[in-house]
Amino acid sequence: xxxxxxxxxxxxxxxxxxxxxxxxxxxxxxxxxxxxxxxxxxxxxxxxxxxxxxxxxxxxxxxxxxxxxxxxxxxxxxxxxxxxxxxxxxxxxxxxxxxxxxxxxxxxxxxxxxxxxxxxxxxxxxxxxxxxxxxxxxxxxxxxxxxxxxxxxxxxxxxxxxxxxxxxxxxxxxxxxxxxxxxxxxxxxxxxxxxxxxxxxxxxxxxxxxxxxxxxxxxxxxxxxxxxxxxxxxxxxxxxxxxxxxxxxxxxxxxxxxxxxxxxxxxxxxxxxxxx
Amino acid sequence: xxxxxxxxxxxxxxxxxxxxxxxxxxxxxxxxxxxxxxxxxxxxxxxxxxxxxxxxxxxxxxxxxxxxxxxxxxxxxxxxxxxxxxxxxxxxxxxxxxxxxxxxxxxxxxxxxxxxxxxxxxxxxxxxxxxxxxxxxxxxxxxxxxxxxxxxxxxxxxxxxxxxxxxxxxxxxxxxxxxxxxxxxxxxxxxxxxxxxxxxxxxxxxxxxxxxxxxxxxxxxxxxxxxxxxxxxxxxxxxxxxxxxxxxxxxxxxxxxxxxxxxxxxxxxxxxxxxx
Numbered sequence: 001x002x003x004x005x006x007x008x009x010x011x012x013x014x015x016x017x018x019x020x021x022x023x024x025x026x027x028x029x030x031x032x033x034x035x036x037x038x039x040x041x042x043x044x045x046x047x048x049x050x051x052x053x054x055x056x057x058x059x060x061x062x063x064x065x066x067x068x069x070x071x072x073x074x075x076x077x078x079x080x081x082x083x084x085x086x087x088x089x090x091x092x093x094x095x096x097x098x099x100x101x102x103x104x105x106x107x108x109x110x111x112x113x114x115x116x117x118x119x120x121x122x123x124x125x126x127x128x129x130x131x132x133x134x135x136x137x138x139x140x141x142x143x144x145x146x147x148x149x150x151x152x153x154x155x156x157x158x159x160x161x162x163x164x165x166x167x168x169x170x171x172x173x174x175x176x177x178x179x180x181x182x183x184x185x186x187x188x189x190x191x192x193x194x195x196x197x198x199x200x201x202x203x204x205x206x207x208x209x210x211x212x213x214x215x216x217x218x219x220x221x222x223x224x225x226x227x228x229x230x231x232x233x234x235x236x237x238x239x240x241x242x243x244x245x246x247x248x249x250x251x252x253x254x255x256x257x258x259x260x261x262x263x264x265x266x267x268x269x270x271x272x273x274x275x276x
Numbered sequence: 277x278x279x280x281x282x283x284x285x286x287x288x289x290x291x292x293x294x295x296x297x298x299x300x301x302x303x304x305x306x307x308x309x310x311x312x313x314x315x316x317x318x319x320x321x322x323x324x325x326x327x328x329x330x331x332x333x334x335x336x337x338x339x340x341x342x343x344x345x346x347x348x349x350x351x352x353x354x355x356x357x358x359x360x361x362x363x364x365x366x367x368x369x370x371x372x373x374x375x376x377x378x379x380x381x382x383x384x385x386x387x388x389x390x391x392x393x394x395x396x397x398x399x400x401x402x403x404x405x406x407x408x409x410x411x412x413x414x415x416x417x418x419x420x421x422x423x424x425x426x427x428x429x430x431x432x433x434x435x436x437x438x439x440x441x442x443x444x445x446x447x448x449x450x451x452x453x454x455x456x457x458x459x460x461x462x463x464x465x466x467x468x469x470x471x472x473x474x475x476x477x478x479x480x481x482x483x484x485x486x487x488x489x490x491x492x493x494x495x496x497x498x499x500x501x502x503x504x505x506x507x508x509x510x511x512x513x514x515x516x517x518x519x520x521x522x523x524x525x526x527x528x529x530x531x532x533x534x535x536x537x538x539x540x541x542x543x544x545x546x547x548x549x550x551x552x
Contacts, residue, residue: 258284
């Protein structure tokens with residue numbers, strides 16, 4: 001493990017680490033914000049999953065989340081969005097391969113060897129984070145777009161593992177939209193039955209834990225109608241009485257200006273659950 | 277004039293415009309944040325001058341300033357740091373030419389034709405901004421590093437024009453540090469007497485307006501000892517009893533994580549003067 005960035009920020013430290021992932025078979029970079037409270041004892045952890053094309057840098061430089069994490073005493077962990085390295089498979093286009101891991105365990109070639117982002121986020125990364133005495137095992141999860149999909153599916157598949165979940169502009173039904181159809185077909189193969197385990201709209205139908213879900217979605221989001229379609233998830237939640245607060249935000253688009261505008265409310269949402 | 281970005285942000289709008297600068301002889305991009313209050317009547321304006329290598333994007337994507345501007349009802353104007361275009365002179369290295377205009381009016385070739393950032397910031401840009409009925413003529417100015425130098429020198433040279441001034445990690449004595457010596461020699465020629473008009477430590481000695489100055493400086497700033505040397509400015513202010521609050525911030529470096537951590541306090545400082 002190597003610390004490659006270490007910068008004072010809102011009384012705490014915004015760090016970036018490079019660590020070896022055995023699950024992914026490559027080195028990974030991850031942003032970790034330690035609030036000032038982390039010097040005095042273990043703090044709960046919010047995992048943030050970024051969207052297509054992102055690295056660990058987008059969230060830590062653009063969301064302005066550190067201010068709120070410092071207020072509430074929460075560690076922020078922002079991993080990269082795919083395995084990396086010269087020997088890792090890639091594809092043309094921004095929506096498959098590097099920068100587009102979709103938080104699944106791939107079963108198909110050439111992806112199966114490295115593309116195991118689900119296991120990395122659920123198991124290996126928290127184990128690495130929680131080995132630091134500054135981090136407690138109280139976990140929350142959130143993310144944006146592809147990362148919102150990751151946050152919802154991972155929370156729904158792992159009852160009891162996260163205290164709270166939220167998402168910005170998530171891909172809620174990857175089996176029914178072009179981004180998801182392309183990625184899931186590549187990583188999991190053409191049999192759509194295999195896709196349901198990574199589709200929040202499918203997973204919520206059988207969720208055993210009624211963890212309340214907060215979603216913010218910009219109404220001016222350029223991907224709203226073709227790729228995001230939050231109403232599909234809303235209908236599925238209503239059908240099984242799963243608690244969902246879906247807030248359609250007029251005027252907002254898909255950018256980090258949208259995330260910055262509401263990340264404070266999301267962190268307050270997580271803080272209430274993490275500090276309870 | 278063309279609006280090239282328009283994104284909802286904290287209840288207002290983060291825009292980017294491309295406009296023709298007659299002073300610079302080229303098209304320029306500029307970020308403008310309109311707080312929600314701008315829909316109801318004219319708002320005061322804080323001009324932000326960025327540092328070496330920056331465009332209008334750095335401040336608007338990384339500082340998190342929109343939250344505070346929305347709280348206080350202040351328009352943020354973030355221009356580019358030099359003239360741009362294929363016919364604009366440039367040099368090797370990040371600290372001269374494009375991205376390094378130093379907020380001066382160049383007198384030397386090949387710079388004199390386009391490098392007139394001082395006139396652009398003092399006159400042309402505010403005239404363009406204030407043609408919008410959303411903007412009042414109540415002005416404040418701030419900036420970072422080279423832009424902190426710009427903010428200090430422009431405020432000191434124009435008594436009555438700005439209600440308040442502040443800076444992060446400013447180059448306070450360009451005549452005495454390598455960045456400044458290189459740039460001022462190129463833009464103004466070898467006669468150091470011509471440099472004093474763009475040197476805050478020289479200008480403050482004869483300032484007729486005792487506008488209070490707020491400066492934040494990170495103690496872990498990698499450029500502190502070689503390029504910034506705020507103690508030179510502090511001594512000059514003390515000698516003429518010019519009001520200066522210089523805050524040395526332990527642990528902070530030269531990055532936008534530092535700016536993000538204290539921009540809220542700077543905007544509150546400006547709001548108090550602008551709204552008075």
